[in-house]
Amino acid sequence: MDLKEKASKIKLLVFDIDGVMTDGSITYDENGIEYKTFNAKDGHGIAKIVRSGLLTAIITGRKNGTVDRRAMDLKFSEVYQGVKNKLPILEALLQKYELDFSQVSYMGDDEPDIPILQKVGIAACPSDAVDKVRKVCNFISSKSGGHGAVRELCDLIFDAQHEEE
Helix, strand or coil: CCHHHHHHCCCEEEECCCCCCCCCCCEECCCCCEECCCCHHHHHHHHHHHHCCCEEEEECCCCCHHHHHHHHHCCCCEEECCCCCCHHHHHHHHHHHCCCHHHEEEECCCHHHHHHHCCCCEEEECCCCCHHHHHHCCEECCCCCCCCHHHHHHHHHHHHHCCCC
């Protein structure tokens, strides 16, 4: 099955945060408050996906209020933070929404993402993902994390599902 055909079957898009929806930078102020910067074009891609009726989720290892705010703004279906072992969370989402791995796209950039990437229909990563991740992905964005990688994946899936319109 080619990538376009796999994209046409996706019902759930799942994203890591650091290095995927951000450039991986972690910024603290003098009070220890952590800040993240998100890309507006990535946000538009996610908004398009949400409006088209697909499910979206965040599963990330760190916990930060900025992520909650971004997820709320973009109307993410599910948000899980502070998760070290991500696969059980995805398996629970599959059960909840009656989906299988072939209907999932996951974008990650580092080793904790590999167990999920090895199972999903579209295993995606930004261009600057670590080599071990790049080796298991069937979609490697031409863009880096936080700089349009998410948008490129969203456009691929949206276009594959709306080709005849």
